[in-house]
Amino acid sequence: MVKFNRFTLDNGLRVIVHEDKTTPMAVLNILYDVGARDEDPEQTGFAHLFEHLMFGGSVNIPSYDEPLQRVGGENNAFTSNDITNYYITLPAVNIETAFWLESDRMLSLAFSEKSLEVQRNVVMEEFKQRYLNQPYGDVWLKLRPLAYKVHPYRWATIGKELKHIEEAQIDDVKAFFKKHYNPQNAIMVVGGDVDTEQVKVLAEKWFGSIPAGQKYHRDLPQEPVQTEARRQVVSARVPLNGLYIAFHMPGRTDEEYYTTDLISDLLSRGNSSRLYRTLVKDKQLFSEIHAYTTESIDAGMLVIDGKPVSGVSIEGAEAAIWEELEKLKNEIVEANELTKVKNKTESTMMFSEMSLLDKAMNLAFFELLGDAELLNLETSRYLAITPQHVQRQARHLFRKQNSSTLIYLAE
Amino acid sequence: MLNRTITPQSKAIEHIKLIAPGFIQLENNCNFYWLNSGEQELVRIEWIFNNLRFNPEKPLLNIAVNTMLNDGTSKMSAAQIADAIDYYGAFLQVDYGFDHSQVTLYCLNKHLKHALPVVRDILTDSVFPEKELNTFIRNQQQKLRVSLQKNDFMARRVFNKSLFDGTMYGIAPELDDYAQLQRADMLAYFKQMYQPDNCTLIAAGKIDDDILKEITSCFGKSWENNSVPDISQPGFKETEQLFNYIEKPDALQSAIRLGTKLINRAHPDFPALQVVNTILGGYFGSRLMANIREDKGYTYGIGSGMASMRTTGSIFIATEVGADVTRNAMNEIEKEINIIKTELISEEELSLVKNYMLGSLLGSLENVFSHADKFKNVHFSGLELDYYDRYTEAIRTVTAKDVLRLADQYLNFDQFQKVIVGKY
Numbered sequence: 001m002v003k004f005n006r007f008t009l010d011n012g013l014r015v016i017v018h019e020d021k022t023t024p025m026a027v028l029n030i031l032y033d034v035g036a037r038d039e040d041p042e043q044t045g046f047a048h049l050f051e052h053l054m055f056g057g058s059v060n061i062p063s064y065d066e067p068l069q070r071v072g073g074e075n076n077a078f079t080s081n082d083i084t085n086y087y088i089t090l091p092a093v094n095i096e097t098a099f100w101l102e103s104d105r106m107l108s109l110a111f112s113e114k115s116l117e118v119q120r121n122v123v124m125e126e127f128k129q130r131y132l133n134q135p136y137g138d139v140w141l142k143l144r145p146l147a148y149k150v151h152p153y154r155w156a157t158i159g160k161e162l163k164h165i166e167e168a169q170i171d172d173v174k175a176f177f178k179k180h181y182n183p184q185n186a187i188m189v190v191g192g193d194v195d196t197e198q199v200k201v202l203a204e205k206w207f208g209s210i211p212a213g214q215k216y217h218r219d220l221p222q223e224p225v226q227t228e229a230r231r232q233v234v235s236a237r238v239p240l241n242g243l244y245i246a247f248h249m250p251g252r253t254d255e256e257y258y259t260t261d262l263i264s265d266l267l268s269r270g271n272s273s274r275l276y277r278t279l280v281k282d283k284q285l286f287s288e289i290h291a292y293t294t295e296s297i298d299a300g301m302l303v304i305d306g307k308p309v310s311g312v313s314i315e316g317a318e319a320a321i322w323e324e325l326e327k328l329k330n331e332i333v334e335a336n337e338l339t340k341v342k343n344k345t346e347s348t349m350m351f352s353e354m355s356l357l358d359k360a361m362n363l364a365f366f367e368l369l370g371d372a373e374l375l376n377l378e379t380s381r382y383l384a385i386t387p388q389h390v391q392r393q394a395r396h397l398f399r400k401q402n403s404s405t406l407i408y409l410a411e
Numbered sequence: 412m413l414n415r416t417i418t419p420q421s422k423a424i425e426h427i428k429l430i431a432p433g434f435i436q437l438e439n440n441c442n443f444y445w446l447n448s449g450e451q452e453l454v455r456i457e458w459i460f461n462n463l464r465f466n467p468e469k470p471l472l473n474i475a476v477n478t479m480l481n482d483g484t485s486k487m488s489a490a491q492i493a494d495a496i497d498y499y500g501a502f503l504q505v506d507y508g509f510d511h512s513q514v515t516l517y518c519l520n521k522h523l524k525h526a527l528p529v530v531r532d533i534l535t536d537s538v539f540p541e542k543e544l545n546t547f548i549r550n551q552q553q554k555l556r557v558s559l560q561k562n563d564f565m566a567r568r569v570f571n572k573s574l575f576d577g578t579m580y581g582i583a584p585e586l587d588d589y590a591q592l593q594r595a596d597m598l599a600y601f602k603q604m605y606q607p608d609n610c611t612l613i614a615a616g617k618i619d620d621d622i623l624k625e626i627t628s629c630f631g632k633s634w635e636n637n638s639v640p641d642i643s644q645p646g647f648k649e650t651e652q653l654f655n656y657i658e659k660p661d662a663l664q665s666a667i668r669l670g671t672k673l674i675n676r677a678h679p680d681f682p683a684l685q686v687v688n689t690i691l692g693g694y695f696g697s698r699l700m701a702n703i704r705e706d707k708g709y710t711y712g713i714g715s716g717m718a719s720m721r722t723t724g725s726i727f728i729a730t731e732v733g734a735d736v737t738r739n740a741m742n743e744i745e746k747e748i749n750i751i752k753t754e755l756i757s758e759e760e761l762s763l764v765k766n767y768m769l770g771s772l773l774g775s776l777e778n779v780f781s782h783a784d785k786f787k788n789v790h791f792s793g794l795e796l797d798y799y800d801r802y803t804e805a806i807r808t809v810t811a812k813d814v815l816r817l818a819d820q821y822l823n824f825d826q827f828q829k830v831i832v833g834k835y
Contacts, residue, residue: 022450025774060415065696070763071421072770074695089774096419104415121708128663129711129731135560209413237661239556270502271481271493281489284546287553307553336498343500347519350451354778 001376002359004189005196006367009203011212013183016363016372017199018191020356026092026192027356030102031364033187034180035082036159037152037220037298045159048079049123049168050176054086056115058105071097079157082297083368089357092193096202103206106186109177116170123165127158135238136408139305146232147246147301147404151223182213187367191360223248223299230404235411240287241308242408243317246301247397249293253369258381259393260293264302265341266333266390267291267324272340274324275304285312285320297369302397314407328394332387345382424769427803429796430782432613438632439607444786445626447618448779452520454616455780456626458534459513459787461642463604465579471588472600473579475547477507479597480514480605482543484536489543492529501526509580510721511791512604520622527629534605535634539597548589555586562659562666562832563731569655570668570727570830577648580720602637609640611790615783644722657832665737665833669744670727671826676719676792680817682805684717684726687818689764691715691751692728694771696763698747699728707743709736719792726822734834741831751818756811768806772799 004018039046054077055064068075073090088098131137140156148154159165188207190199226248250256267275268291275289289306308317352358366375396402432444462473481496481503482489496503499522504515514534518526558564568583575581607630614626659665674681685693692699692715699713713730732740775781789798 022448023777025777066763067418069694069696069767069770072424072766072773074767074771074774091422091424091770091773093422093424094419094770097421100415100419107415118705118708122704122711125664125709125731125733126711128733133562133663133731135557205413237560239560240553270497272490272497277490277493280550281543281546284549287550307557309549309553340494340498340500343522344497345500347453347500347502347517350453350519351517353451354449354453354780356777 002353002363004363004372006372007200009183009208011183011208011210012215013203013207013210014187014367015199015203016187016189016367017194017196018189018359018363019194019196020192020359023192023356024092025089025356026095026098026190026194027087027089027360028095028098028102029085029087029189029191029357029360029364030106031187031368032084032086032181033185033216033368034084035080036155036157037081038180038216038218039152039155041152041155043164043168043172044155045123045157045165046168046172046176047084048157048159049119049165050173051077051079051084052119052123053109053115053173054105056112056119057110059108059110061101061104062110064101064105068097068101073097081153081157083365085361085364087357087361095190095194099202099206102188103210106181106183106207107210111170111174113170116168116173120165120168123158124162127162127165131156131158136242139242139244139406142232142234143244143246143303143404143406146230146406147248148223150221151298152220153223153296153298153300179214180216183207183210184212184215187364189360189364191363192356220298226404227401229400231407232405233407233409235409238408238410240310241314241410242305243308243314243321244303244305244406245321246303246404246406247402249300249302249397251299252295252297256393259385259389260302260397262338262341262345262382262385263328263390263394263397264291264293265344266328266337267304269341269344274327275306275321278324279306279320283320285309285317314409318405325394325398329391329398333390335387338385338387338390342383342385346379349379424766424773427769427773427776427799429776429785429799430779431796432783432786435627437607437627437630439634439636441607441610441612441630441634443612443614443627443630444790445614445618445623446779446783446786447616448782449617452617454518454520454523454614454618454622455783456516456518456612456614457513458530459511459611459613460604460609461640462510462512462579463600464641464643465645467577467645469591469596470582471584471592472596473512474507475592476539476597476601476604477505477512479539479543479547480505480533480537482547483538483540484532485538486536487529487532489540492533495529496526499525503530520617523622524625527625531629531634537601537605539594539601541594544592544594544597548592552586552589555584555589562662562664563729565657565832566666566668566729566830569657569832570670570828573650573652573655573828573830574670574672574725575647576650577645579644580723581647603640606636606638606640607634608636609642613783613787615779653826653828655830656835657830658835659833662734662833664731665734665831665835666729666731667737667740667744667831668727668729669827669829670725671823671828673717673724673726673821675721675724676788676798677794681719681724682802683809683813684817684821686764686768686806686809687751687814687821688715688717688726689768690756690760690814691747694764694767696767698751699744702747703730703732703740703743707736707739709733709740721791737831737833737835745824748822748824752815752822756814758811761809761811761814765806765809769803772803
């Protein structure tokens with residue numbers, strides 16, 4: 001149970017306070033409601049590049065990192081297809097420094113040409129390091145456009161290609177900031193050894209005078225229902241064949257999201273899971289296999305990826321996966337097995353409450369979904385799922401015409 | 412009117428308080444430490460064993476034995492072990508390390524009585540079934556084949572081998588080494604290593620008398636020793652070759668790793684040397700990051716780190732840079748090392764690093780698990796928790812001249828091992 005207080009400033013900034021007196025630290029987390037899905041298809045990778053530029057100095061503060069480090073703080077950020085999230089952890093006695101820094105860059109950036117030039121290079125190196133210079137590193141650059149034809153989830157957060165990053169201009173950066181970075185499009189969570197009244201005063205002091213800006217109205221093209229199986233075979237300089245199957249699944253707020261998530265747990269969470277036990281241990285067809293969901297806000301993907309043992313044909317490996325999926329469709333899952341994945345979910349939720357930063361990020365994310373209180377209802381939503389739900393959802397998910405299969409053949 | 416150009420007032424970090432563990436030596440000589448704190452009804456328990464003497468002829472024995480601990484006992488199959496652990500929402504992890512290898516259990520208190528006997532069974536009666544061993548060998552070989560294509564993996568492997576050849580620290584297994592694994596060797600290794608005499612048991616979480624009792628009754632008297640483990644270690648094979656270049660003609664980036672053997676945590680210079688390391692490459696604002704990422708844009712990240720092992724330590728710098736700028740990056744790294752050895756650091760930069768390091772220590776104490784981790788750091792270096800008092804004192808009092816002296820004494824670029832995988 002994560003307790004919190006909540007208020008909204010006149011300019012629309014939503015603020016959540018989680019008091020946790022067990023730590024001498026504080027967290028200030030700001031989620032901006034913008035991700036790679038909000039990008040122009042001709043300028044992909046921009047939300048993430050922009051995240052880098054947020055550290056290049058703001059209108060009144062030339063260096064973001066230095067004053068924070070000076071008061072014993074640390075920070076980082078991440079961009080996903082859905083959101084951009086920034087966080088600071090620092091000794092709670094110095095919390096005002098975090099307000100000062102975050103409010104100034106919400107007010108305005110410095111928009112330095114040098115920073116843009118350097119960060120373009122840094123991000124291009126990140127692109128190479130994580131996506132191009134690794135075996136199977138480009139899987140998301142291939143799997144996303146195979147599964148999505150219309151929705152902007154068809155490109156990865158890093159962008160479609162290096163060229164899009166190379167061509168980013170300072171005017172694009174300014175326009176992006178104006179559109180997405182303002183109080184109305186942000187959720188701030190302050191947690192740790194803080195008081196709600198103190199946070200109210202500081203929030204008003206530092207954020208209250210920032211102009212509300214325009215509210216961004218998201219109107220994304222939704223992905224039409226897939227009607228036939230898709231398949232792509234690539235031959236690549238990888239040591240082993242690789243197999244990826246993506247299934248469309250419901251978005252984050254859908255009831256069936258939870259069922260789908262539990263299905264991925266039944267398939268691959270822990271050494272007792274079905275795919276691991278059957279395909280890695282018993283039949284010895286794969287050296288590794290995983291199933292997971294992309295946890296996307298809009299309709300996402302459940303992905304199964306595995307590396308067949310050398311000598312096993314791709315067709316044989318694929319058929320063996322489908323055999324397991326058919327079992328979920330045809331046979332009701334036993335109560336014990338369902339209890340097992342529910343217990344795992346319950347303990348994961350409890351362990352995540354050990355981390356102040358996790359709690360702060362989660363509160364911001366659930367507030368974005370509609371209500372921070374939803375965080376405290378998560379476990380109960382998993383616990384409510386029945387074997388019948390599982391079967392019905394498995395039948396809905398695991399159809400050939402809902403699948404996109406990507407195969408790497410080792411050269 | 413709010414003046415946004417002025418930094419808010421800040422305070423220095425005062426005393427940092429660590430949770431001291433409770434301790435009992437169990438009747439079988441197992442040393443049991445526990446740290447009780449936190450609101451959640453859960454616990455993390457670690458069984459930590461000293462590695463046996465490393466045998467270069469059979470380099471994978473320790474890793475294979477540790478990794479296969481949950482693959483079957485005479486009473487339970489791998490599948491039954493997995494069922495038992497997963498059913499109670501627990502997490503059972505096995506990890507091997509340079510000096511120690513361990514089993515970790517994460518569990519809600521309400522399920523602990525079901526999970527502990529499984530761990531007990533694993534630690535006393537693992538049998539490494541032949542079929543599971545074959546699966547292990549095949550899967551590990553496949554994983555290794557993937558890893559060998561990653562430049563950063565290759566750089567780390569060659570670097571460690573160059574510094575620490577002939578020991579666990581320098582292990583660089585080949586595909587064939589997996590095929591050599593024999594079940595009989597593993598059983599003998601297991602029997603000697605995983606016994607209470609050789610075990611440090613550390614529990615952290617919400618631990619009341621009932622939980623303590625559950626742990627001690629399961630791992631106390633009835634868990635018996637069978638022999639005296641040989642935990643001595645061989646020395647390093649020294650090498651003359653300081654530069655290793657592995658060419659990858661199609662590489663988009665080169666992985667660079669360089670560094671040297673160094674003092675470990677038990678040495679009085681260690682905390683102050685950590686200040687030197689932090690200035691050089693130990694945080695986001697470090698000189699290497701500021702120069703090679705934030706000024707030149709050669710890389711997504713570059714950092715330096717210090718490792719402290721039982722008999723030695725090391726300092727290393729690691730990065731992956733655009734293949735076309737590998738030489739430039741190496742030059743800049745050398746330049747930064749020379750600067751820290753020859754130019755007095757400004758008070759402004761030094762005070763920033765000190766504050767950053769103290770804040771970072773405070774921030775690293777997030778929950779009771781982190782307190783247990785801090786305890787392990789000192790305990791396995793033969794130190795007490797008061798090390799952290801000396802550490803904070805050393806950081807507060809280190810001077811610009813000390814930084815210069817320590818950098819000059821310990822960092823000699825010409826003597827560094829250097830590994831490049833990619834293009835040069």
